[in-house]
Amino acid sequence: MQYISQILFTLILIAGIGYFASNVKKLFRNISLGKDLDISDNKPQRWKNMAKIALGQSKMVVRPIAGFLHIIVYVGFIIINIEVLEIVIDGVFGTHRIGLQVLNASVYGFLIGSFEVLALLVLVAVIAFWIRRNVIKIKRFLSAEMTGWPKSDGNIILYFEVVLMCLFLVMNATDTTFQNLGSGNVISQFIAPLFDGMSEGSLHMIERTAWWIHIIGILVFLNYLYFSKHLHILLAFPNTYYGKLRPKGQFLNNEAVTKEVKLMMDPSADPFAAPAEDAPVPEKFGASDVTDLSWVQLLNAYTCTECGRCTSECPANITGKKLSPRKIMMDTRDRLVEVGKNIDANKGTFVPDGKQLLGDYISNEELWACTSCNACVEACPVSIDPLSIIMDMRQYLVMEQSAAPSDLNNMMGNIENNGAPWPFNQQDRLNWANES
Amino acid sequence: MSNEINVPTMASLFAEGKQPEVLFWVGCAGSFDDRAKKITKAFVKILNKANVNFAVLGTEESCTGDPAKRSGNEFLFQMQAVTNIEVLNAYDVKKVVTACPHCFNTLKNEYPSLGGSYEVVHHTQFLKQLLEEGRITMEGGKFKGKRITFHDPCYLGRANDVYEAPRELIRKLDAELVEMKSCKTRGLCCGAGGAQMFKEPEKGAKDINIERTEQALETQPDIIAAGCPFCNTMMTDGVKNKEKEASIAVMDIAELIASADDL
Numbered sequence: 001m002q003y004i005s006q007i008l009f010t011l012i013l014i015a016g017i018g019y020f021a022s023n024v025k026k027l028f029r030n031i032s033l034g035k036d037l038d039i040s041d042n043k044p045q046r047w048k049n050m051a052k053i054a055l056g057q058s059k060m061v062v063r064p065i066a067g068f069l070h071i072i073v074y075v076g077f078i079i080i081n082i083e084v085l086e087i088v089i090d091g092v093f094g095t096h097r098i099g100l101q102v103l104n105a106s107v108y109g110f111l112i113g114s115f116e117v118l119a120l121l122v123l124v125a126v127i128a129f130w131i132r133r134n135v136i137k138i139k140r141f142l143s144a145e146m147t148g149w150p151k152s153d154g155n156i157i158l159y160f161e162v163v164l165m166c167l168f169l170v171m172n173a174t175d176t177t178f179q180n181l182g183s184g185n186v187i188s189q190f191i192a193p194l195f196d197g198m199s200e201g202s203l204h205m206i207e208r209t210a211w212w213i214h215i216i217g218i219l220v221f222l223n224y225l226y227f228s229k230h231l232h233i234l235l236a237f238p239n240t241y242y243g244k245l246r247p248k249g250q251f252l253n254n255e256a257v258t259k260e261v262k263l264m265m266d267p268s269a270d271p272f273a274a275p276a277e278d279a280p281v282p283e284k285f286g287a288s289d290v291t292d293l294s295w296v297q298l299l300n301a302y303t304c305t306e307c308g309r310c311t312s313e314c315p316a317n318i319t320g321k322k323l324s325p326r327k328i329m330m331d332t333r334d335r336l337v338e339v340g341k342n343i344d345a346n347k348g349t350f351v352p353d354g355k356q357l358l359g360d361y362i363s364n365e366e367l368w369a370c371t372s373c374n375a376c377v378e379a380c381p382v383s384i385d386p387l388s389i390i391m392d393m394r395q396y397l398v399m400e401q402s403a404a405p406s407d408l409n410n411m412m413g414n415i416e417n418n419g420a421p422w423p424f425n426q427q428d429r430l431n432w433a434n435e436s
Numbered sequence: 437m438s439n440e441i442n443v444p445t446m447a448s449l450f451a452e453g454k455q456p457e458v459l460f461w462v463g464c465a466g467s468f469d470d471r472a473k474k475i476t477k478a479f480v481k482i483l484n485k486a487n488v489n490f491a492v493l494g495t496e497e498s499c500t501g502d503p504a505k506r507s508g509n510e511f512l513f514q515m516q517a518v519t520n521i522e523v524l525n526a527y528d529v530k531k532v533v534t535a536c537p538h539c540f541n542t543l544k545n546e547y548p549s550l551g552g553s554y555e556v557v558h559h560t561q562f563l564k565q566l567l568e569e570g571r572i573t574m575e576g577g578k579f580k581g582k583r584i585t586f587h588d589p590c591y592l593g594r595a596n597d598v599y600e601a602p603r604e605l606i607r608k609l610d611a612e613l614v615e616m617k618s619c620k621t622r623g624l625c626c627g628a629g630g631a632q633m634f635k636e637p638e639k640g641a642k643d644i645n646i647e648r649t650e651q652a653l654e655t656q657p658d659i660i661a662a663g664c665p666f667c668n669t670m671m672t673d674g675v676k677n678k679e680k681e682a683s684i685a686v687m688d689i690a691e692l693i694a695s696a697d698d699l
């Protein structure tokens with residue numbers, strides 16, 4: 001009997017981790033659909049950012065209440081997961097509370113005691129989060145893009161946490177050996193009386209059931225990540241590492257354009273020269289679909305937690321425009337997932353589906369509402385840059401489609417002809433010095 | 437108030453075989469916009485008073501290309517950049533000061549990879565430096581006790597992390613610096629950036645400059661200080677919209693300093 005449960009456990013574990021691994025592989029594949037971008041510079045600063053922003057949650061506390069609650073859940077989540085290690089060993093080797101055999105009882109008690117306290121804190125924080133989302137109805141959780149799946153996703157994660165924490169506490173409360181130890185049952189000792197009067201056998205049944213559901217729940221949760229905004233608990237680390245280090249105002253110069261400009265400015269270049277044999281196919285300027293974006297922008301999309309901090313600081317969104325930087329990130333992810341599924345369904349190659357990010361997901365109206373103010377970039381707790389996607393898409397609209405609003409076309413015409421965005425003559429540029 | 441200003445051009449200095457300490461990049465707004473021209477002149481008056489050896493490019497200056505780049509016209513931007521860089525490099529320019537955060541950002545951050553590397557400072561940084569070096573002195577008398585709120589230009593603040601230079605200058609005026617609820621890293625845009633200045637806003641509930649002006653008015657200021665010609669226009673329009681132009685002035689930091697000194 002014991003062996004059967006060990007084998008069953010191991011099989012479930014392998015299945016859970018295996019399915020997760022196969023999805024992680026897809027994740028990597030999808031991210032690498034993005035264009036190459038060399039980010040090997042300044043490693044020390046990058047490690048520092050990761051330590052500060054992802055590990056240290058420095059951006060979260062800009063909003064103190066949510067930041068504080070989030071830190072509890074985050075710390076609790078990481079630390080309580082140490083307990084999973086024990087569960088896995090017990091499950092595979094058929095031991096019971098292996099920790100007690102290798103550790104001193106008081107050390108073990110201290111560990112489990114801390115987990116119990118954290119579990120309670122996490123429960124409280126998660127309930128507060130649920131209330132913020134569903135009862136207080138904080139504005140940034142109510143935007144148009146936060147209906148349907150994204151809304152349920154936010155709540156499902158909270159339910160998961162509640163169930164997992166309760167199972168952990170019940171599992172401890174019904175473990176008579178553990179309760180009799182009298183050390184570490186800081187919280188569970190108050191739950192144990194609920195089960196008073198039950199027979200040894202039923203207690204054991206409850207304890208085993210809680211233990212099994214707990215570990216299966218964790219495996220299900222692990223596999224839920226791939227489909228959820230909760231992927232950020234893993235991707236926040238690489239994403240903050242690869243986050244933008246340049247001044248926020250510095251947008252990359254498009255190198256393909258630089259080549260053309262240099263050629264035009266170079267008087268010795270022969271404009272009629274035949275293109276060199278190995279000249280690459282002229283690139284498309286800017287981005288109209290996810291594959292035109294860089295892999296970092298795609299990593300950004302998978303990392304987005306849909307918290308809406310960006311959108312709630314966006315001047316366009318605040319004043320009722322259609323633009324929402326969070327939606328830009330969510331659209332990018334949704335489209336990337338769609339492209340990935342297309343590739344899976346067609347044996348590894350993308351078969352055009354007549355859709356693209358521009359138009360089918362993100363409208364011109366949204367793109368033109370952006371003031372490039374960087375408020376969204378500053379607000380994001382995991383170093384996402386929605387602005388760079390907006391700018392790349394504008395580049396496509398203007399350079400490939402000449403689809404700028406007519407006012408902007410006039411402005412650009414002026415710059416081209418007189419070197420100023422208004423129709424003034426360049427020769428009059430110093431007139432101000434003589435006007436009184 | 438004197439109207440005499442001395443504005444040497446790079447070409448004239450070059451002809452005399454001279455090199456200025458700093459190039460003043462005036463920018464399109466500073467050159468052509470009626471409101472911004474006043475800022476340009478105020479800044480020049482301070483430079484003259486402090487005997488700063490500067491020059492402008494005059495008719496050789498052209499748009500940095502910022503609005504083109506932010507509109508998505510990378511080609512036009514780079515054409516402008518390369519043309520300007522040729523001029524700047526021909527004069528062997530080392531240091532540039534500008535009163536426009538958009539020019540500041542573009543020259544400082546986006547020109548180097550195209551072949552134009554200079555030390556670029558915003559005029560508030562430059563003025564702060566002049567003050568520290570004792571080349572200008574600031575009398576607070578005129579603004580003593582006045583409530584001044586500073587609107588962070590996106591391309592100076594968030595884009596380049598310059599928050600303190602303008603604030604220190606305001607404090608030096610003996611004025612009471614009052615902060616809006618969104619300021620510094622969380623400052624709200626005036627609505628002009630990203631080439632919005634040159635187009636109608638998309639449809640929405642409100643114009644961005646009105647939202648920002650409301651935040652400014654909450655601080656009950658005597659003066660709204662700005663450090664960008666476009667913010668200045670946006671905030672001036674906002675104040676007019678709220679019919680407060682009689683009691684609240686929108687002024688550039690350079691104008692505050694020049695006026696404190698009766699320049």
Ligand code: SF4
Nearest residue numbers: 314370371373374376
């Ligand atoms: S940069 Fe654009 S999208 Fe981001 S906050 Fe500013 S206006 Fe909104």
Ligand code: SF4
Nearest residue numbers: 304305307308310380
């Ligand atoms: S981009 Fe950043 S700030 Fe915006 S919703 Fe995603 S995680 Fe939150």
